[in-house]
Amino acid sequence: MSTPQLDEPWALAPSVALRPEPFGALAYHFGNRKLIFLKRPELVAVVRGLSCADDVRSALVGAGVPEASWPSYLAALEGLAESDMLRRREVRAA
Amino acid sequence: MKLVEHFEHGLDAPICLTWELTYACNLECAHCLSSSGRRDPRELTTEQCEAVIDELQRMQVFYVNIGGGEPTIRPDFWHLLEYAVAHQVGVKFSTNGVRITPERAAFLASTDYVDVQISLDGATAEVNDHVRGPGSFDTALLALRNLRDAGFRDAKISVVCTRHNIGQLDEFQAIADEYAATLRLTRLRPSGRGADVWDELHPLPEQQRELYDWLLAHGDGVLTGDSFFHLAAFGPADGSGALPGLNLCGAGRVVCLIDPVGDVYACPFAIHDQFHAGNLLADGGFKRVWQTSPLFAELRSPQTGGACTKCSHYDACRGGCMAAKFFTGLPLDGPDPECVQGHSELALAGVRTVPAASQDHSKPAPTRNQPVMLQLMTRPLSRPPVGDCAESPLAGFTP
Ligand code: SF4
Ligand code: SF4
Numbered sequence: 001m002s003t004p005q006l007d008e009p010w011a012l013a014p015s016v017a018l019r020p021e022p023f024g025a026l027a028y029h030f031g032n033r034k035l036i037f038l039k040r041p042e043l044v045a046v047v048r049g050l051s052c053a054d055d056v057r058s059a060l061v062g063a064g065v066p067e068a069s070w071p072s073y074l075a076a077l078e079g080l081a082e083s084d085m086l087r088r089r090e091v092r093a094a
Numbered sequence: 095m096k097l098v099e100h101f102e103h104g105l106d107a108p109i110c111l112t113w114e115l116t117y118a119c120n121l122e123c124a125h126c127l128s129s130s131g132r133r134d135p136r137e138l139t140t141e142q143c144e145a146v147i148d149e150l151q152r153m154q155v156f157y158v159n160i161g162g163g164e165p166t167i168r169p170d171f172w173h174l175l176e177y178a179v180a181h182q183v184g185v186k187f188s189t190n191g192v193r194i195t196p197e198r199a200a201f202l203a204s205t206d207y208v209d210v211q212i213s214l215d216g217a218t219a220e221v222n223d224h225v226r227g228p229g230s231f232d233t234a235l236l237a238l239r240n241l242r243d244a245g246f247r248d249a250k251i252s253v254v255c256t257r258h259n260i261g262q263l264d265e266f267q268a269i270a271d272e273y274a275a276t277l278r279l280t281r282l283r284p285s286g287r288g289a290d291v292w293d294e295l296h297p298l299p300e301q302q303r304e305l306y307d308w309l310l311a312h313g314d315g316v317l318t319g320d321s322f323f324h325l326a327a328f329g330p331a332d333g334s335g336a337l338p339g340l341n342l343c344g345a346g347r348v349v350c351l352i353d354p355v356g357d358v359y360a361c362p363f364a365i366h367d368q369f370h371a372g373n374l375l376a377d378g379g380f381k382r383v384w385q386t387s388p389l390f391a392e393l394r395s396p397q398t399g400g401a402c403t404k405c406s407h408y409d410a411c412r413g414g415c416m417a418a419k420f421f422t423g424l425p426l427d428g429p430d431p432e433c434v435q436g437h438s439e440l441a442l443a444g445v446r447t448v449p450a451a452s453q454d455h456s457k458p459a460p461t462r463n464q465p466v467m468l469q470l471m472t473r474p475l476s477r478p479p480v481g482d483c484a485e486s487p488l489a490g491f492t493p
Contacts, residue, residue, distance in 0.1 A: 017182070019107065019154040023100045026109065028156040030184060030207055035109065035156070037097055 002088055004056050004077040006070070009089040011051035016085050018044065027085050034083045043076055050086070104347045104394035107153040107384065110319070110340070112362040113352045115143070115171065116163040117455035120192050122464045123215075124225045125254060125295060127363055128353075129286040130163040131457040136355045140170045142375065146352065147174070149380050150183045157184035157207070161362070163354070163455075166193035172201075179207045186211060188252060190230060191237025199237075199244035211250040211278065212237050217265035221258045225295070227465040238273040249275040250317065254282050257294070260301040263308045267316075279309070281321035284421040284431070285363040287456065289448065291467070292422070302434055303328060309337050320344060324414035324430045327407035336410050343416050346371065346393035350384065358383045360393060363417035367452045400427030407435060423448040 004010050012018070015030040024038040027047075038044050045063035053059035056077065065073055080086045118133035119126070138146070150158060158178065165171055166189050178185050186209035194202075194210070202208055212234050216222030219231035241249045251270050253259065259266070263279075270277040284292035297305060306325040309316065320340040329335010340348075345361035346369075352358055353365065358380065360369040371387035374380045384390065399405075402413040413419075414430020422431040423446035429437040 017154060017156065019156070021100070021105055022103070023097065026105075026154075026156075028154075030156070030182070033157070033184065033209070039097060 002081070004074060004081055004086065004088075006057040006060075006074070007055050009050075009053070009055050010059075010077070010081075010086050011089045012047060013084055013087045018048065020044075027080065029083065029085055032084060034085070036080060036083060036085060038076075043073065046073060046077070047080070047086070051089070098342055101342060101344060101348050102394065102396075104390065107155050107381075108348055108350045109156075110159070110344060110349045111150070111155055111352070112159040112161060112350070113146070114161050114163060114354055114362070115165040115174070116168050116354050118167050119162060119164040119190075120167065120463060121164065121190050121227050121230055122457060122461065123227065123230075123287070124291045124465045124467050125215075125256075125282060125286075125288040127283065127286040127288055128161075128163065128365055129451065129454045129456050132455050133163075134354050134455065137168075138354065138356050138375075140173065142356070143170070143174050144177055146356075146374065146380060147178050147181050147183055150178075151181040153381050153384075155183060157186060160185055160187040162188075164190055164192060172198075175208065176205075179205060185209070186250075188213060189237070190226070191234045194237035194240050196240045196244060199240040199246055202241065203244040203246040209248075209250060210241060210246065211252045212241075212275075213252050213254075214266070214269070215254050215256065216259050217262035217269060221262065223465065224258065224467055225256070225291070225465050227463045229463070235269075238269075238275060242273045242275075247274070249273065250278045251275050252278045252280065254280055255297060255305060255321075256282050257297050257301060260297050260305055263305070263312075267312065276315070276317060278317040278319075279305075279321065280319060281415070281418075283363045283415060283418050285417055286365065286451070289421050289451065296432065299434070299436075302432060306337075306434075310335075313337050320349070320415075324411050324432060325434060326410035327405075327434045329407075329410065331406040333407075333410035341410070342412055343414075345369070345416050346387075346390040352380065358387070360389065361417055363415070364420065365453065366420070366449065368420065368449070369417075398427050400425060401437065402427075402429055405429075405435060405437065421449065422446070 017028050019026045024040050025044040027036045042063055042065055046059050049059040049062045060070055114128055117130045119130040122131055165187055175185055184207035188211045191212050214234045215225050222231040253266055266277055282296050306328045318339045322337055323341040326336040349361050351362040356374045358371045359365050371389045372383035377383050399408055399413050402408050416426055418431050419426050424431055424441055431438050
């Protein structure tokens with residue numbers, strides 16, 4: 001199990017769906033049936049932005065997350081990766 | 095805002111939705127939460143069920159707990175199962191096992207997104223059949239064997255904890271291990287026919303403690319849903335003794351029930367006019383009922399803890415289960431009838447009116463599947479019922 005790093009490309013796993021909620025979103029994994037609460041709209045924006053960002057860093061920047069908060073966001077992403085909600089993407093050929 | 099506060103305000107769609115597909119059942123369990131037995135002639139048609147699934151898909155209700163009655167008795171059950179899965183609505187269905195043949199087990203093993211939950215209320219035939227009826231233990235174990243042999247992974251064994259089976263928790267775990275299944279323990283609530291047997295079946299105070307200690311030691315590998323958060327009051331007042339699971343009453347906030355005729359209730363254990371939020375055929379669909387029902391708005395508004403607010407365990411226990419209070423005739427804003435701090439004992443002993451059931455689908459005459467305890471309990475109608483909750487002041491008085 002790898003941990004998302006700032007300079008790596010990541011994405012939502014294919015069998016995961018996000019459902020918007022007042023507090024952020026619910027992430028549901030149809031494979032392992034895990035349900036995880038994304039408790040901040042900013043985290044939802046980061047997660048949604050991952051698949052079209054070059055790497056985690058640009059997803060964080062894209063969602064307007066201040067650099068000082070990156071460690072806590074990385075920890076949240078790590079939790080999601082542990083439940084297979086996020087997967088490391090193959091780098092696209094340039 | 096903490097997540098639990100968001101839950102209290104309700105979500106845009108439920109996360110724990112139960113859908114009873116039919117009130118028909120081959121068994122007549124003494125404690126059936128939905129008083130099932132006979133099919134309701136107004137049961138939703140196949141097309142209406144498909145429309146419900148379409149709507150759940152649009153609402154992103156990711157999975158639904160299907161029950162009954164015995165859902166597999168519906169001729170279109172397997173079709174609806176496939177329909178739901180094909181529409182991104184995962185299914186967990188509860189069954190007594192009667193239709194889980196080797197062929198069905200093989201089919202289930204080949205699907206994704208389907209969970210099977212076999213009901214078993216005793217780790218021995220003697221204890222199980224006492225409440226679920228003769229032969230039901232063997233049926234459940236055969237179903238579990240068929241599932242295992244077909245390669246179905248991780249079936250659930252669902253146990254309603256009673257006075258007779260609390261001492262069998264280790265044996266239940268051994269059965270689960272034998273069938274590579276996961277144990278699910280739930281609370282006996284006085285709902286449906288459960289109201290008739292609650293007094294004699296609900297765990298005794300020392301058994302509640304035994305259950306709590308067992309869950310503390312083994313709870314991580316066991317599913318409990320929202321069954322036992324009232325037991326958290328056995329722990330220290332700082333709430334650190336909470337058990338894994340949903341630690342609040344989610345009725346109408348994150349939990350909800352659709353019944354076989356499309357009536358929507360706040361919770362599967364609250365099938366009563368008082369908790370009826372609407373009907374999805376008559377009131378413009380499930381989403382509309384979920385989002386606009388006045389009952390749900392009320393359940394999502396700030397609740398008062400009544401007599402519980404003074405209790406140092408309130409943050410962890412939150413006064414317990416609304417349905418358990420309602421069906422034992424206790425105030426909804428006071429302690430749970432099984433308050434482990436003993437704060438409901440006086441109220442239970444005093445004068446209270448147990449609400450009359452608003453519906454009953456039980457079979458009119460007993461069949462050979464009827465559990466023995468019901469036959470024993472059957473009393474001549476000429477005399478009023480006698481018990482802790484006798485409804486007539488003259489009960490038991492023979493001049
Ligand atoms: S009423 Fe009881 S069973 Fe229903 S959601 Fe609340 S705590 Fe759970
Ligand atoms: S008094 Fe209320 S909050 Fe305290 S333990 Fe009893 S049911 Fe729970």
